[in-house]
Amino acid sequence: DTVLTQSPALAVSPGERVSISCRASEGVNSYMHWYQQKPGQQPKLLIYKASNLASGVPARFSGSGSGTDFTLTIDPVEADDTATYFCQQSWNDWTFGGGTKLELK
Amino acid sequence: EVQLVESGEGLVQPGSSMKLSCVASGFTFSNYGMNWIRQAPKKGLEWIALIYYDSSSKYYADSVKGRFTISRDNSKNTLYLEMNSLRSEDTAMYYCAKEAREGLFDYWGQGVMVTVSS
Numbered sequence: 102d103t104v105l106t107q108s109p110a111l112a113v114s115p116g117e118r119v120s121i122s123c124r125a126s127e128g129v130n131s132y133m134h135w136y137q138q139k140p141g142q143q144p145k146l147l148i149y150k151a152s153n154l155a156s157g158v159p160a161r162f163s164g165s166g167s168g169t170d171f172t173l174t175i176d177p178v179e180a181d182d183t184a185t186y187f188c189q190q191s192w193n194d195w196t197f198g199g200g201t202k203l204e205l206k
Numbered sequence: 207e208v209q210l211v212e213s214g215e216g217l218v219q220p221g222s223s224m225k226l227s228c229v230a231s232g233f234t235f236s237n238y239g240m241n242w243i244r245q246a247p248k249k250g251l252e253w254i255a256l257i258y259y260d261s262s263s264k265y266y267a268d269s270v271k272g273r274f275t276i277s278r279d280n281s282k283n284t285l286y287l288e289m290n291s292l293r294s295e296d297t298a299m300y301y302c303a304k305e306a307r308e309g310l311f312d313y314w315g316q317g318v319m320v321t322v323s324s
Contacts, residue, residue, distance in 0.1 A: 132308060132309060134310040134311075136251075136311075142316075143301055143314040143315060143316055143317055144251065144301075144311075144314055145314070146310065146311065146312050146313075149306070149308070149310045149312075150308060150310075155312070187250065187251055189251070189310070189311070191308060191309025191310060192309075194253075194265075195241075195253040195256070195309055196253065197250055197251040197252065197253070198250070199250045200250050200251075
């Protein structure tokens with residue numbers, strides 16, 4: 102299985118820029134996707150195929166990377182962005198990262 | 207508006223069976239692959255099953271292979287997950303999710319909670 106590794110948590114202040122990383126145990130081409138999950142809600146697609154913004158997602162969100170290293174960037178961070186962010190690859194079956202919990206200071 | 211509404215949640219004993227349903231609306235259900243994805247309490251997401259748009263192929267995670275069966279009824283816009291020989295480690299929120307191109311999940315249901323405990 103392709104293992105995706107994310108940092109467990111980050112804390113930033115509103116208005117700042119934050120980068121959330123996801124490292125794959127093997128190359129996944131550009132088949133990396135990002136989801137936002139707020140407490141008590143289902144996940145929501147943010148970014149697909151590494152850098153494409155999903156419909157209705159604010160342009161404050163962006164994605165980059167290829168191969169094994171990927172980044173989700175939020176700039177600027179807003180209070181409503183408090184959530185857990187998951188990466189997911191679909192190059193080799195389907196696996197998710199453990200999630201990064203974003204907290205606002 | 208795309209909607210996915212799961213049902214069938216509950217508490218069951220280890221070794222028992224349970225069936226989940228997911229009713230879809232707002233898109234042409236018969237054109238898309240559908241998935242079940244679960245999330246154990248305070249844990250991450252685990253993909254567990256995929257069924258092609260026409261039921262021609264089905265795929266399962268190793269953790270559920272041989273115990274769970276995914277199926278669909280395109281005439282009823284409904285996805286199913288039959289779960290047998292349930293274990294405590296199957297306790298989780300179960301989501302149905304629509305698959306877009308290239309293996310991403312563009313719409314998710316609100317989830318149903320399955321608790322396996324004696």
